[in-house]
Amino acid sequence: MTRTFTLPAGSGRFLAFLLLVVLVAMAFTLAEPRFLSTQNMSAVTRHMAANGLAALGLTFVVIVRKFDLSFAGTACFAAMTIGYLIALGQPLWIAIPAGIVVGAAIGAFNGVVISYFRFPDIVTTIATGSIAAGLAFVYSNGRTIFQNFMSSGILDLNDARVFGYSLSFVFLLGLYAVAWFFMHRTRYGASFYATGENPVAAYYSGVPTRLYTMLAFVACGVTCVFAVLLILAESGTADTNEGANLLMPAYAGVFLGTALLGRTSVMATLAGTFLITMLLDGFSLLGIPFYYSDGVVSAILLAGVVFFDARLREFLSDIGSFLQPASVKKEKRS
């Protein structure tokens, strides 16, 4: 009776992830003692908020086994919409929902043509993303919008603090908590997974698979607006390429998380985004030039996808089994 209790499934991977985080944090702290300062930690949490929000919506799309390449363009268009309304003197409670409606509308368009009309996802979202990025120029002919930003109160979103953490980070955690409950504790979440795993079986089990695919794209459109809203609040201006940098970290967060924790889930995305933000922040503290940041994210993503690939792990465990002492019987687990 050596095993009196068993850990919940997947906790081994989770512990491995925590170990990785601790190792990375130790490495950075050795190289640069400022890494663990409260100032830097609050910067990490704030940077994480925008990337994490964009990655959350993408998680839904990836769970239904589709891709969305349009959300960067959507974010640009929504950012300019919000900026334009603020510059016109509209209050925030009109400007922000208008931006969200823009994001939801583009997401709904993607979702309808991809799920109901069976358009190919990659091509369609490249096209809509390109159109949305072009539409971002319509309001101001491409000029940066900054009028009324100081007086509108949007900057408070960036400066506000709750329990010592920035509001954006609390918002991120809150939204992830809601998404986690929805995806992993309700039957609706199970339906999302079923739609991705086997749409035919899901359909005959009574899941409206097309509706779920569509909703995933709407969610992606909405969360990228949340993400770009935080960027707007931080920069205090609306620029036409405000959301262009969201694409890479979002994909990296989702797929690194999937690689780390074994399957695409809300928690996996949070873990992936956290690790990437920490690494990016650490590298920028060490004074590594800006143009390496995309390369760093890409390399981490690639390393995660390759090293956590099931076939490679199987291969390594096969190699490992050759190295066992011949007298000891080892039960092989797949």
Add this chain to the structure above:
Amino acid sequence: MTDAIAHRSVARLDTQKPKNGLVSRYWLLATLVFMVAVFAFLRPQLVDSSNIATILRSSALTAIMILGLTWVIAAGKIDVSFMHVAALGNMTTAYLLASGHGWLVAGLAGVSVGAIAGLFNGLLVAVMRLQPLIVTIATGGICASIAAALGKGTSIRIADPGPLGDFIFTNIGPVPVIAIAVAVLYALSWYAQEKLTFGHYIFATAQSEAAVDQAGVSVRNLLMLLFVFSGVMSALTGVLLAASLSSGQPMIGSSYFIDGLTAVLLGGMMLRIGKPNVLGTTTAILILAVLVSGSALLGWADYQRQIIKGILLLIGVTVAMRAVNGRQSQHPEAS
């Protein structure tokens, strides 16, 4: 023996293909003619010999870059790293020229960097069977970073465009020499795609990789070849752009991303409906180049062009979806 089997199966597929009308097979060509006519009517400068030379020259460069991409997408995979590979080839060449090497060394180094990037993509996609979109997003990001790092984040000036510069800017009548070279290249590619088993294997791979493997053709080697070819062609364009612009531009890739994919996917809506092919790609590149030139003459802004390109791509997808109505829809990720 295996060849005979492959031939027969392809032949049977061809006879089963639904008879797409002339309209859906050649609508893209008609669009090109229509666009040239409309723009030439509104702004006769469009058909000036110097403007035609400019259109053909820029089309030729794009055409080299996305020839490999056409076949990668035709084989049911996707490569979104091509424009960053071009930027890397471009910056490698510029960097080596700036540090005192000759054009031969710099150009060859630029092309081989593309081969390495393609080999890397091929290893990850064909051998390790990872998702091509994720892999090429990542390798593209790495290439873009290295390209920017070579120039410390800015562009590198090239003092002497060298023999390649002369080659690019030489015209025979209104037609640039490079356009003729690209036309020959595309004719050869068309022959390889339509008349050799090579092309049949590419389209068969998109249908069913297992079936191609069972027929005795290594899908792994084929995909490897296609990704390396795509990398080499992209990097070659990067080298040519270095000569053409007299500089290395680390951000040169981003402008080709939407154009390249739009051209390949729009091209896939012509002749072989739903399947990217070299003749379709050529037509689509010319459409985009005429659009850019014509709209510049009309004084349209860059973003208006971008919106039109996006709408063109959507229309193309819609036409293809109508043409294959009833058939199982395929998209590059259905592997």
